[in-house]
Each structure stands twice: as structure tokens, then as C-alpha cells.
Amino acid sequence: MPQTTSKSLVSLINTSLKPELSRRQFLRRLGVGASASLLASQSIAQSLAIDITDHESAQLTKDDLPAASIDANPSLVANTKATSAPSQCLNPSIETRLFASSNVGANEVRNQLALQRMACAGFKIQNPEITERQYLRFAGTDSQRASDLQNIASGAIAAPKLLLGVRGGYGAMRILPSIDWRTLGSIMAERATVLVGFSDVTAIQCALLAQGKMSSLAGPMLYSEFGKTNPDQVSCRQFAQALSNPKLTIEVNSAALTSEQLPVIFADNSSQTITGTIWGGNLSVVSALAGSPYLPRIDGGIVFLEDVGEQTYRIERMLYDLYLAGVFKGQQAIVFGALTGTGEDSYDPRYDVAVVIRQLHELTGLPIYNGMSFGHISQKSSFPLGATCQISANTAGGYQLSFADYPTIKAEAINVEGFWQQA
Template sequence: MNIQRRQFIKTCGLATLATQFPLLTAQSQTSPNTMIKPPRLQVGDTVGLIAPAGIFEPQYIEVVQQYLGKLGLKAKLGKHILDRYGYLAGKDTDRACDVNDMFADSTVKAILAMRGGWGCNRILALLNYQLIRSHAKIIMGYSDITSLLLAINARSRIMTFHGPVATSTWTPFMLDYLKRILFDAEAVKLQNTNSPEGRVQTINPGKAKGKLVGGNLSVLSAMVGSPYLPAWQNRILFVEDTNEDIYRVDRMLTQLKNAGILHRISGFIFGQCTDCQSDNEPSLTLMQVLQDHLLPLGIPVWYGAMIGHIQDKFILPIGAEVEIDANLGTIQLLEAAVS
């Protein structure tokens, strides 16, 4: 046992260690290849709040408690939610412990990350994926939380949710999709608002079906080569990013192409690349970069979906079967994402 693992067991204590060997449940007896849909939210449920990545201002806890209260939900704080370790919200072992504990806690019905930043990649090897699968529940976030969503989807085979973090602005647009997808188990159509922020730019027209997967482009590209990514064949890939120079977007898409990922997918959605501009001259435009990489794929592609570091954002179930329309810029869920 390496030093990091020994420290993890010491940090979590014997109570958490006992959860490493859960009794078999109906979920844990399913085939390891079966994608599990977590139970839907209900009024009165408790949501676990964790800080698996960067630090945040403590007053946001009260803000998100008010948001959750309006939905009829209660909040439970992770033991280490207010920890600090440089730019991280605590030591790796402690942040991982909070994730594992929230999945093991039967009183917690869903898990919400406080914010992104950086740090989730550091704890992936410390998560108990068997425990998570046998206690499947909703986990949601975006940006750096992409690491957790993809790893848990790939290793625990449960649907995860790309959506707001606790420090997001919970707009009526987002709340509508949250209620319909996570409470009512609707197979909704995700469609942009009729606003400048919702303008769709079709890069390659057409429709395609496949399982939805994706997240923050920077985080995703940093995970390439790790054992924490899902399969790519016939997937619908979505990405988003913020504050990246155009040449960096070019570099990251090149990495996905060279890794053989782009040639396996059946559709591509680039959400919002907020404040992605070039500080250098001369430069390609963002659209030139996207066309260079994505047009040759011959699959439906569009830019501008309401995904990313913006106020109005979709709730996207990672692992759900969808049909996309690049002409209209829509994502139609073909199944409920919760049970």
C-alpha cells in the first residue's frame, strides 16, 4: 500500500473504511456494463455539498442553501468543505474522503460541487468506484468538476450531470431544466434561448444519435491517456471553455484528434467559449480553428449551445442516449436520465 493510500485510510477513519466493502444491493448486482440511472430528486431530499476542487467564499454556502430551499431540498455539508490548502479546498485525501462519504451516506440523495477551479484530477485515484456504483446518486457540476463526472461515469457506470455548481447563478432557465430532468425524469429537448447569447452557428449540418459525453475542453484534454475516460465510439461529444487563447483551443482539439477521439464520435457540440480571444497577431479566428478540425469529420457539428461559463446553462446527463440536430442546435434526450 503506497503512502497516499495509507494517508487516505487514516484521514477517512474506520467508519469510511467500512464503506469500502458494501453489502451487495440490487444496484451492485447489475452487470458491470449496465449504465445505472440514479434515483430522481424529490421534495424533502438532502443534497450533499462538497468542495472537490478550488476554494470558495464561505458565504456561498448560505446562498446555495436558499436556492435548494426554494426547490424543497435540504443541504448537508461535507466535513472538509471549508478546508484550505493553497489554491485547493483541502488536501487531496480529505477532498476525496468527502466525495466517498457523500455517496456512502444514505441520507444524501444528490451531490453538488461548490465550484470548479482546479483539483479534481488529483483525487481520481482516491475515489472508491465500487462504493459509488453501489450507492448511485445524482452528482452535478461543471468546469473542473468534469473530471469527477467523466471518471465516475466511466468507472462506476452511473449517469452524471453536467450543470451548475453551487456558486453559479441559478436562473429560471436552468431551474426549469433541473426540475424537468432531475425531479420529473422528462426526456426533454434542450434548446437555446432566442437571444444573442443563444445564437447557433452550424458548422456541419445534419442529425446524429449517440450517448452524450463531454465537459470542459481544458480538463478533458488533460485527462487524455488516463484510465478515467469513457468509450468514444458513436458518442456525441460536447465541450466548452473560458478565457482560453484561440491557439490553446487549437492545441487541445489537435490533442483530441491525435488521440483518435474525434474520429470515433458521431456528433460534436461546442458550447460557449467565453472570452476566448487571441492576444497574438496574426491569429486564426475561433471559427477557423473549429472548421479546420471538425469539418473533415463529416459529422453534425455546431457552435453556441448553452453550455459552459454562462448564466443560462443546460443540464446535460452524461451517458444518456440523445439525438442532436446541428441545423437547429438542439439536443433531444431519448430517455429519462434518472429512475
Template structure:
């Protein structure tokens, strides 16, 4: 792989695991990349990576870096504090020139604000410490998707949807083979892909930083949130009219919670079934994205095509006539 310029910065939480940070930088450099570390990447102020002014300046330095990838060190919390001060046209122009902003979790706030305020695209994907800084090698699928992004080769991704996910009835063939049936399939074209962390996104409802996407594909994930809290946040999006305006809702990984006896069998499956009862648009599950090692990279704000056939879901954002199967095909 040709060496790429990766800029590391900390727009949200402070880096607590310095060993993971160092391992991740060494790992990326070992892959041949030129890794540039922002001057404030390891600063600390309360729970933040520096005060608001420091982190705001880091965001703008990342945009001006001329790098191929601007990768957050970690998520945590902090970006919503500075959304009203970010120069979104500057970030959007950097993205148009080829800079890919990459991250997830708290980074959802910047991604959605960039889309809402300047129509800028970014990538939902790994963070430095959590995905490249472990003692074990990075997840193969995540690494392959990241490499595809670096090379400009990623055109889409795929996964196997849940057993209870909706599928349309088979279509009967015409003519002599009228008794045969075409395999069930579902597809949409030219839909804006958007979403990210559910807690961050739902907290942006009613602000000018949540994009008003209509006819889109909304993907969601979360961590350390009990199913009833997941349902409560989905209810917020439902009552705000956000969910009904989409062509599909795609649920990623919801991890890190524990149910208790008091739940009486109230589980994530209960939440998903309730959500489907409230919506006319399909709700698909098992997207390999979230606070998990195996994650695909997703272009936030891009026009995509989605196809579901025989329980295999495919998202295309590249050349539709070319090879569609990204590394994420093997994720689940």
C-alpha cells in the first residue's frame, strides 16, 4: 500500500490509556503510513482532551492538515459543547479535497452537524485507541475496510440481517414459468446514509445540528444503554417525526448493558418488535457497526443503494456496475 498521511487528534474525551495510544500509532506507522499527531492530542482538562478552545482548535487543525485521514483518538464526550463554534464550510471543503474524517461514538455529533450545516460527508468508522491500540491485532474486517478507504477502493459493504427482519413476499414469475417464484428482494436507490450513536443523535433533536434527512437510510448503534433507554431514545426520534421520514432504519450493535430480573423478559428484541409496530418503513438489524471490534466503515451523508435479498443486505456507495462485495460481507 502506498503510504498515507493520517492525522490524529482528540476532539472529545481525554486519552486515558497512553499505552494504547502509543501502540496504535506504532501499528499504523508499521503499516507504512505517515502518522501526524496533533499538538493537543494528549492534553487533559477534567474529562476532556483539553478545554473547549483547545479541542475546537484541534478540529480546525485536522481540517487544515492536508492529510488523507483525520482519525479521532477516542470518543467519550465533548463535541456537542463546541458545535456552535466549528467552521463547517472549512471542514466540508477539506472533505471535498479528499480528507476523510473518521470516527464514531461522540464523533457522531460532528458528523451530523457537518452534514446539516454544510452538506459535508464523513466516515463512521474506527477510533485510534479502541480499534488500533489493543494488545491483539486489529479486527481483520475493520482493518480491511480501513485499508479500502485509504486506497479509495471501498464501494460498499454487506452483512446477514436478523432472522426476524422483514422480507417481502416472493414475486411470481410471468409466462411459462408462472408457478415459479423470484427470491424475495427489497431495494432502494439514491438514499442518503446517515446516523451513528443513538444517544448522541437523539440528544441533537430540535437543534440546527441534526440534519433533516428525508427518504434516507438511518443507521444506529449504542453501548452501555439498557434496552428501555434505547426504546426511550427511539421514542424521541419517533415522536419528533425523524423515523417516519426515512426509507429504512438499520440497527447496528447495541452492547455493554445488563438486564435484570425486574425486566421480566424485556430485551432488545422487545424494543425492535415495538419499533416495527410503530413504523411503516422496514427495520433491519445486525449491521456490523458500533462499539465492537468488527465494524465496517460507512459514508455519512453519501447517496447509497441498499439491496436485501435472501437475508443478505448490501449497501453500495461506489460504482454500482463494479464489484459490490466489500470486506464487510463476511462480518456476520
């Protein structure tokens, strides 16, 4: 793929940054090939305040907006490239189907690169053609998008070992009533199918757990991660680990991803051990499901929440939505992942995420665990939703999450380095 030189790229930026151009139009004008050269100039990247590597689609959505990226750190980029020597691709053997429940992945080059990488990593994708679908802003009509999952529930298509989301954005809620979740969950449990996604796919994961009693994996998606110019190797390795390790553990020793103004554990008794079913996902989606039959009602559960690009008052309002709907009743704890891109409150900068979470603790009386490494960020740790989770304090002053009772894939069938192979 040809690369734009730094000099010509600066010229392009200067001519593109006009008042009449929206941020989306500017990114479209830059095009796919500009990303690497742009990020080579730290001053340009800082002046734009975006990670172009993650914006190769003309349609920007939440799953395109990480607040922290490995590509924005020159030393990490250098280390990544140094370890990106070509590796031998595996003969793909893991039966995999895609589901496109939300936004269209409009960049076909990016789609094809992601498909090639998945094959190199050992995943035999049976329906790559769905990446070409589009209806309005969505990855197909409601009927088409629902069929990705309903055809499995009806028996028209055999359940694969992996169901991988294409991308997030918006649209999954539109198809929830069109899927027989109870039957789908039963079939997936019998086949030990792993469904993977996050962001808008939270709606799919919540419905699957609420009505189908089936777990899923919070993890990276086809277009959103594996189609990047330089996929985040940490996220890819953690994804493979979560797919293949039946006794996954995650250590958290800092609250910074949630808020630097919070302790890692916000509880009356920080040494307690809690065991329950972990559920949740993107806060915007979870709060939108409140009062619907698609939101899990789990006794003694552990609620996980993350979000990006939401102002502090909106985060608090969504948490109040859940509180007033009684969602936190009967839960044992709340775990926060990354709450990024919140900005500063225009009325009072003291009103921040830390204030909101302290208020939530007072309202619910629940222990709150901060800083889990998942959300709209790079270097995220995939983990199962709907699985048994044990939270315990560790010796570093943080906490450990240990997971059990979820389906996995044999590690030897996965070629991890395939996830970031260059075309």
C-alpha cells in the first residue's frame, strides 16, 4: 500500500482543515494510506488529538474511538514493529462465522485485511461475504443482520465454534426481537460456541445471557481491531489467552483507566472475596436496555461497565437510569473498566468521574472495583461475560479477577501472530 510522505501529508492537512469540513469528512479525505505517515509525526498526531490508525473507516463510531492507543506512543510502535516479523500461517481449522449486528464496515480494504489475518491465525470464516452488506448506516437490513444469529437458532445453519462480531457502532438493539435467544443459547451451549464482541454488541451479549442463559466473550472484533493498519498486539495476545484458557485471571493494580482520582478498590472492606456471575458491558447500551426483557436479572451478580466519549453528567445519568430501575439491587459488586474521553465539565471541573462513582457507592452501598483493562482502549484484556467470576484483593494493593465456567478453544489451533500479519 503506498504511503503518503510527511511533507505531502502536512500539505494535505493544511488544505483539509477548513471550517466547512467535518471531522469525518477530514478523515475520509486523508484516506487509508495516510495513517502511518501521520503517526510518524508526534506533533501532528497531538495537534489532531486523534489516532488515525483506528479511524480508517469513513463512519466513526464508539468502537473507533480509543482514548489511548499503542500507535500514539512512538516507543511502543517501535517495539511492535520489531516483533512483527512474518510467521507461518496456520491452516485455518476453527469453524467461525461472522455476525454484523451494527454499523457497516465501509472500508473493503480493511475488511479483506482482517479476513486474511483471521485465516492466518487459524480461523476458518464461513461467511466472509457479510462484510459487503449495507443498508443505510447498518451492515445490512434488520432482517439480514438478525439472520446472522437466527439462522443458527432455527437450525438452518450449524453452530460454529466461534461467532465473531464485525464491529460495533449502533444497530444491535433493532434486531433483538427478531432472534430466538432461548434456542440460540441452548444450541450454543451444546456446541460450546464462543460469541465475541463489545461496544454496541453489548446488546447481543445481554440478550443472549438474559434469555439464552449463555455466556460470551468481551473482546476485539473483526473490523474494529484486526482490520487496523497495525493491530494492537497486546489486545490480540489477550484475546487468544481468553479464548483458550479455561482458568483466566486478570490483575488490576491501578484505577487510572476509570479515574486517577479513585482508589483501585472502593469498598468498606477491600480484603473481601466476592464470587458471582459477571455481566454487563458498554454503559450506554446496558442503560438503554433497562426495563426490557433483554437485560439480565442475575441474583448475586457482578456488574461490569465501560464507556467512551460520554460527558460526566451523561455517565451519571445512565448510572441513575440503572439505579432507579432497580438493576443494582441484589448485585454484589460493580466493576468499572475504561471510562475515557469524558472531558471537563463546563460548569465545574471538580465534577468528574470520581465524584460520580463515589456518589454511586453511596447510593448502592456496593463495593466498586476500578481500572479493569477493558473498554474502548488499546491493550485490553478480553474476558467472559456470563461466567463465574471471583474478585479478590492481591498483594499489590489491587485486585484479581478469576473466571470459570465458559467455553474455550484449543490453544494449539490459534496462531496468535497471525492477528497482526501485514498484507
